[in-house]
Amino acid sequence: MNARRHVVIHPDLPATAAAVAARLVTAILDAQAARGEASIVLTGGTLGIKSLEQVAASPALGAVDWSRVNIYWGDERFVESGSPDRNAVQAEVLLGVLDGHGLDRGRVHPMGSPDDFATPELAAGAYAQLLAEEAATEGTAGALPVFDVLMLGMGPDSHVASLFPDHEGATRTGLSVIGVHDSPKPPPLRVSLTFDAINTARAVWLVVAGADKAPAAGVALGEAPVTRERVPASGVAGTQGTWWLMDAAAAALV
Numbered sequence: 001m002n003a004r005r006h007v008v009i010h011p012d013l014p015a016t017a018a019a020v021a022a023r024l025v026t027a028i029l030d031a032q033a034a035r036g037e038a039s040i041v042l043t044g045g046t047l048g049i050k051s052l053e054q055v056a057a058s059p060a061l062g063a064v065d066w067s068r069v070n071i072y073w074g075d076e077r078f079v080e081s082g083s084p085d086r087n088a089v090q091a092e093v094l095l096g097v098l099d100g101h102g103l104d105r106g107r108v109h110p111m112g113s114p115d116d117f118a119t120p121e122l123a124a125g126a127y128a129q130l131l132a133e134e135a136a137t138e139g140t141a142g143a144l145p146v147f148d149v150l151m152l153g154m155g156p157d158s159h160v161a162s163l164f165p166d167h168e169g170a171t172r173t174g175l176s177v178i179g180v181h182d183s184p185k186p187p188p189l190r191v192s193l194t195f196d197a198i199n200t201a202r203a204v205w206l207v208v209a210g211a212d213k214a215p216a217a218g219v220a221l222g223e224a225p226v227t228r229e230r231v232p233a234s235g236v237a238g239t240q241g242t243w244w245l246m247d248a249a250a251a252a253l254v
Helices: 013-035 045-056 092-101 120-138 211-220
Strands: 005-010 038-042 069-073 075-077 149-152 177-180 190-193 203-208 241-247
Touching: 005 013, 013 038, 013 045, 013 149, 013 203, 013 241, 045 092, 045 203, 120 177, 120 190
Parallel strands: 005 241, 038 069, 038 149, 149 203, 203 241
Antiparallel strands: 075 190, 177 190
């Protein structure tokens, strides 16, 4: 096992969501103590959104200065901005609560939709430009801001963000954000961070629950060599560590 890769197993999905929420609040507080602000990248999916619900209900919510938290997304479905299928819309379970705790909506950065962009590539280009501008504002070298925590779900096929096995997106390099066509999982059009962007994060968290995820998790965390093009979840790594935060069902084959 990679020494910088950590597997933490909880009994079930609710316990995992509560643990992820507690870790996220602590990580934000630590980042703010170290550099005055924090940047997080959110994910969708059942466990991802349940974790945000748990943050919204946390008694430690008021300990965070939410006016100094920057929020991004790892991927998005290229559907209308108000669609309930969008990760950013689902995240309102937390963001709506944080509006009452000083959240600066100018620091919340959803990916673009067909309301504003004709193609996923145009939305991806705009998001890449936004990330570069945020990096410049921070004084960060390169085209990406600091990501203190980057959260990812994982599909039963091992996809992360919208990087799918044996699909073009999983092979792309040299770009931070890409448009995705013909996604194996509906809808077919998406916008996604690439491995180039994901792997700049200080900490990458894979939040994974459910027995249907067990085979993919077993392969991604196994000793047999695999490629990130074939098993995308195996190809993500935070610069300071990678955490698999799992329920027992998802970890059954680990």
